[in-house]
Each structure stands twice: as C-alpha cells, then as structure tokens.
Amino acid sequence: xxxxxxxxxxxxxxxxxxxxxxxxxxxxxxxxxxxxxxxxxxxxxxxxxxxxxxxxxxxxxxxxxxxxxxxxxxxxxxxxxxxxxxxxxxxxxxxxxxxxxxxxxxxxxxxxxxxxxxxxxxxxxxxxxxxxxxxxxxxxxxxxxxxxxxxxxxxxxxxxxxxxxxxxxxxxxxxxxxxxxxxxxxxxxxxxxxxxxxxxxxxxxxxxxxxxxxxxxxxxxxxxxxxxxxxxxxxxxxxxxxxxxxxxxxxxxxxxxxxxxxxxxxxxxxxxxxxxxxxxxxxxxxxxxxxxxxxxxxxxxxxxxxxxxxxxxxxxxxxxxxxxxxxxxxxxxxxxxxxxxxxxxxxxxxxxxxxxxxxxxxxxxxxxxxxxxxxxxxxxxxxxxxxxx
Numbered sequence: 001x002x003x004x005x006x007x008x009x010x011x012x013x014x015x016x017x018x019x020x021x022x023x024x025x026x027x028x029x030x031x032x033x034x035x036x037x038x039x040x041x042x043x044x045x046x047x048x049x050x051x052x053x054x055x056x057x058x059x060x061x062x063x064x065x066x067x068x069x070x071x072x073x074x075x076x077x078x079x080x081x082x083x084x085x086x087x088x089x090x091x092x093x094x095x096x097x098x099x100x101x102x103x104x105x106x107x108x109x110x111x112x113x114x115x116x117x118x119x120x121x122x123x124x125x126x127x128x129x130x131x132x133x134x135x136x137x138x139x140x141x142x143x144x145x146x147x148x149x150x151x152x153x154x155x156x157x158x159x160x161x162x163x164x165x166x167x168x169x170x171x172x173x174x175x176x177x178x179x180x181x182x183x184x185x186x187x188x189x190x191x192x193x194x195x196x197x198x199x200x201x202x203x204x205x206x207x208x209x210x211x212x213x214x215x216x217x218x219x220x221x222x223x224x225x226x227x228x229x230x231x232x233x234x235x236x237x238x239x240x241x242x243x244x245x246x247x248x249x250x251x252x253x254x255x256x257x258x259x260x261x262x263x264x265x266x267x268x269x270x271x272x273x274x275x276x277x278x279x280x281x282x283x284x285x286x287x288x289x290x291x292x293x294x295x296x297x298x299x300x301x302x303x304x305x306x307x308x309x310x311x312x313x314x315x316x317x318x319x320x321x322x323x324x325x326x327x328x329x330x331x332x333x334x335x336x337x338x339x340x341x342x343x344x345x346x347x348x349x350x351x352x353x354x355x356x357x358x359x360x361x362x363x364x365x366x367x368x369x370x371x372x373x374x375x376x377x378x379x380x381x382x383x384x385x386x387x388x389x
Contacts, residue, residue: 117141141154141166144198167214182198182230338373
C-alpha cells in the first residue's frame with residue numbers, strides 16, 4: 001500500500017463519538033501516520049502524495065467480526081458442507097468467504113472452529129497477499145465432549161490428558177486462541193441440548209490453564225446458565241452466545257454478570273443478519289425475555305463485542321450490518337454499536353494495533369457513503385476498504 005491521504009466529510013477516530021469533520025487520514029505502507037483535519041494535512045503534504053477524496057463519506061476503523069466459521073457455508077446443512085467436501089475445495093471456498101467479509105468492511109475476523117487448521121493456512125495466504133481477506137485469528141479445532149457440539153470437527157476429548165493433548169495440538173498448529181464448547185448447541189444432531197453443560201468446572205479450569213501455558217486465551221461457547229457460570233469461574237476470555245438457557249427457558253443470573261464484569265470478560269452474542277426470523281421462531285414471550293436480558297447486561301456494564309456466527313445456517317458472510325441492527329433494535333446508541341464493532345472488539349481480542357485511527361496503528365479502515373453515526377445502513381455502502389499488514 002503506497003502513501004495516500006484519505007479525506008472525507010467525517011473521520012471517526014475511536015471511540016465513535018470522537019469525530020473530525022472534514023477530516024483526513026494519512027496511510028503509508030499499511031500504517032496510519034497522521035490523522036487530522038483535511039485542510040492541515042493536505043497543506044502539509046507534498047503535492048506528489050496521492051489523494052483519495054471521498055465527499056459525502058465517512059472514514060472509520062475497519063469492522064471486527066469476533067465469531068465466524070469460514071469452513072461452514074451458511075446453508076441449511078453446514079455439517080455436510082464440511083464433511084463431504086475435499087480439503088482443497090473447502091480451502092478454496094473459505095478463501096472466497098474471506099473475500100466476501102473483507103468486501104463488507106470486515107478487516108479482522110476471529111474464526112472459532114474449523115477442520116484440520118484450514119484457517120491457519122488461509123491466514124498465511126492472506127498475510128502473503130496471495131488471497132484477499134481480513135486479518136484472521138484462528139481457534140482451529142474446538143474442544144468438545146464425546147459426541148458433543150461440533151464433534152464432526154475432530155475435537156472430542158474425554159480425559160484430562162485428552163484435553164492437554166488437544167490444546168497442545170491446536171497450539172502447535174498455529175492457533176491464536178482455544179475454543180471450548182462448554183454447552184450443547186443447535187447445530188449438532190444428537191448432541192447435548194443447548195442448556196446442557198459438556199464439561200465439569202474442573203475440566204474448564206484445566207482448559208483455561210493449559211491454554212495459558214501455551215500463551216493463549218479461551219473463547220467459550222456457552223448457552224446454558226450453569227455453563228456460563230462455570231466458564232466465568234474458570235476465567236475464559238470471551239463468552240460466546242451467553243444466552244442463559246435452562247430446561248425451563250431463560251434464567252438470568254445477575255451475580256454471574258457481576259463476575260463477568262469484575263473479570264473483564266467480553267460477551268459476544270453471535271447474532272446473524274436473520275435475527276428477526278430467529279426471534280419470530282422463538283415466540284414473543286421468549287424473545288422478549290432474551291431482549292430484556294441483553295438490556296440488563298448492558299445496564300450492568302457488560303462489554304459486548306460484535307460477532308455474526310457467519311457460516312451457520314442463515315448467517316451470511318456479507319451481512320455484518322444485520323447483526324448491528326439487532327442491537328439498535330434494543331436501544332443501543334449508534335456510537336455504542338460502532339465501538340462494539342471496532343475498539344471494544346479489538347480490546348477483547350488482545351489487539352492493540354487496530355480498532356481505532358491513530359498514528360502507529362494498522363491501516364485497517366473503511367470508507368462508507370453517509371454517516372453511520374446517524375444511519376447504520378451507511379455501513380452497507382462500502383466505498384473503500386484498507387487492511388494493514
């Protein structure tokens with residue numbers, strides 16, 4: 001990426017309520033070297049430096065998707081799409097999906113479960129420039145119980161030694177983090193129900209400890225209220241779904257929420273663009289209960305991060321904004337939502353070089369028509385995407 005000065009009507013620096021009107025961002029070799037008003041930066045720069053003028057547009061940090069599955073195809077049977085596809089074909093399909101995400105403004109994606117570490121190879125291809133896609137953080141093979149959620153990905157563990165071995169294999173394969181299926185899930189026929197725990201509290205602590213021994217954090221798929229509590233006690237870094245399910249419906253635990261906040265654990269609700277259909281299928285009573293729990297967690301001070309669960313049925317790789325609109329429907333302010341999609345997600349993932357626009361940061365940024373602070377749909381009108389090295 002050569003040196004270029006990008007100017008626009010608005011530059012959202014991060015946090016999202018920090019805005020420079022008629023602003024500019026100077027990018028040099030994939031890094032941000034200056035941020036300020038267009039008048040000052042344009043005057044200070046040599047006339048030979050390239051200019052990218054974007055009237056009617058907003059420049060902001062690149063979007064971060066904290067929960068995707070690039071090996072899944074978003075169709076009605078993602079399991080078959082994985083197990084019945086040759087590795088080479090699956091790798092090519094994953095590269096295409098990564099390109100869709102980048103085109104939608106996603107400059108960083110955390111993949112939370114694939115087959116034989118295919119995301120690690122894809123990550124290398126993207127970093128080399130051979131393939132276009134977002135920066136990838138890969139969990140590789142998720143740990144699950146025997147016959148448990150997503151067991152078809154090969155991460156079944158039973159004993160403590162199994163756990164140690166699988167964490168070690170993932171680390172050796174190049175994983176950026178460890179994923180554990182702490183509860184059941186809807187995707188796996190015959191597996192535990194969504195509210196049922198798949199691991200004991202002691203096993204979850206072992207998983208966290210073993211991951212830490214390899215310098216890795218843990219993301220926990222946890223629908224069940226008991227599983228959420230156990231994961232928080234174990235010290236996971238992020239909670240995925242966190243839907244507070246029990247056999248009787250939704251059972252929210254404010255005490256556990258206080259511990260989530262005290263331990264600085266981020267929550268990724270994993271909402272796909274078809275959330276309206278999902279709420280309709282839940283029924284009004286349960287949908288209202290779920291929405292109220294999210295509002296209570298927000299009021300308590302939980303750090304929410306953005307994730308689409310792209311790849312599962314109905315969760316497309318090119319519809320990031322649909323997930324953000326879910327939070328808007330619950331009363332979240334636009335600035336709050338944009339922070340969730342950028343700087344809050346970067347913080348939760350341990351990334352200090354992205355999520356905001358400042359000198360020394362990676363040039364992960366998007367240019368959109370309009371102003372997403374007043375209209376989230378502006379994020380669908382992508383004009384330019386930049387991704388740092």
